[in-house]
Amino acid sequence: MSKAAVAKPLPSIVIAPVLPWLSTFAVIAVWQIASSLGLLQEQILPGPDAVLRAAWTSAQDGTLTDAVVASVLRALVGSLAGGVLAIVIGVASGFSRLGEFIVDKPIQMARAIPFTALVPLFILWFGIGEEPKILLVSWAVFVPLYLSTFSGIRNVDRRLVEVARVYKLSSIEISWRVLLHGALPSVLGGLRYALGLGLAVLIVAESVNAKNGIGALLSSARQYAQTDVVLLCISLYALLGLLTDMLVRVLELRLLRWRSAYVAQ
């Protein structure tokens, strides 16, 4: 047993946050090297430096900022509306048989409709303003979040509800303190998926018809064959996806503390 054989490990506090990013950085580095060596055709796949340059120029003339602001606003408003509605209706239908009869069946049927099929319909109904885009995002967020809220509530330990009933909590209190909290792990899992889906639907809606937004930037870049801008838009969506994921993670850390308490001890 030689001491030299045991490599001194880096302090985990230094590596831990970096580790998950290593593969991403590696891919970008390889991409950049290949591009700099002239292995990639500029028209087909410009390098990361070209994408950064495109970001810089479009930020300079304001098109990038406008697009991001427009898309983020739509995503926020749509997700918030769809999300709140999904949780309220999910709790109501998870809590009562009547609620289940009224809303669960139609939603179970509606979930089978591909979102893209709704785009033309929403445009016919609401024109090309903000409404169809926000509604599409709301719908895309609502469906999966409703489903996970409903199933989360159905899986809450009924014995806890019994205790709450003996101690005379009102239906509202039971919904909130027992059912919704018990369903949170499932709700948050659904939220992560729902927000991702909301973004995906937003891309589609914005590239079909929009004066602004990342999707609009994307489709005009396609028309003018600006591959670097196309790549920039794709990176922006990736970044937004990453941000929503981080948001859900923060929510999980905060709201599900009680679950990790045992491990933390």
Next chain:
Amino acid sequence: MYPVDIKGIQRSYSGSEVLKHIDLKIARGEFVALLGRSGSGKSTLLRILAGLDRPDGGTTSISANVAIVFQDARLLPWENVARNVAMGLTEQDAKERVRNALAEVGLSHRIDAWPVTLSGGEAQRAALARALVREPDLLLLDEPFGALDALTRIAMHDLVLELFERHRPAVFMVTHDVDEAIKLADRILVLDNGHIHAEFTVERSRDGSLAAASTSIRADLLRALGVAHSSGRSRTGHETESHHLRLAAQNGAI
């Protein structure tokens, strides 16, 4: 006014009559234990008293101020101990009362703890504090010590007796442990075939030990439960064992 006063209670599930005709009165300060084999309807009766189930027939008069402790503590895992104990309290001084209740069950140091971090005994103490904090007229215990290890169970028996002496609610305890029933209850009922099949009063001397007249109660109870129990030797063996446990508990060893 009895916290529990029910007459002719009847309850069927899909055609089979679980409770046929139950009359029961429990006064404040009375500790009643209900024994019965599995499936004898013990839990159904308790659930009716808790308001979690409705009888199909009969009249019930049950105090509105009911508290319950189940075999599993049933604390909300996402609320700390203090919030769990305070469940349903609306009084101004709720915080103060929660603190006092937790002190009474010896759990003051865990007031901010998450339920997952509690041991089985601690969780049951928290459930007991949650029951007592509202000064119930009727305390329902559904095999509350069933999931605890033997030593913790003895400690909990003593705690429950102590709390019972102090607060004097009407207590209705469902159990399948004959010794536990003898140790805790003033009155023991045996439920069989949907009826109260036998009833025993436990006489105690002043020091809490069983009066001479009640020493044969264990054998009588086992007979009422339909457990064959003819061998005198094994009976003495059991009694010696429970006697030892009682002594150990009295000495404060546990």
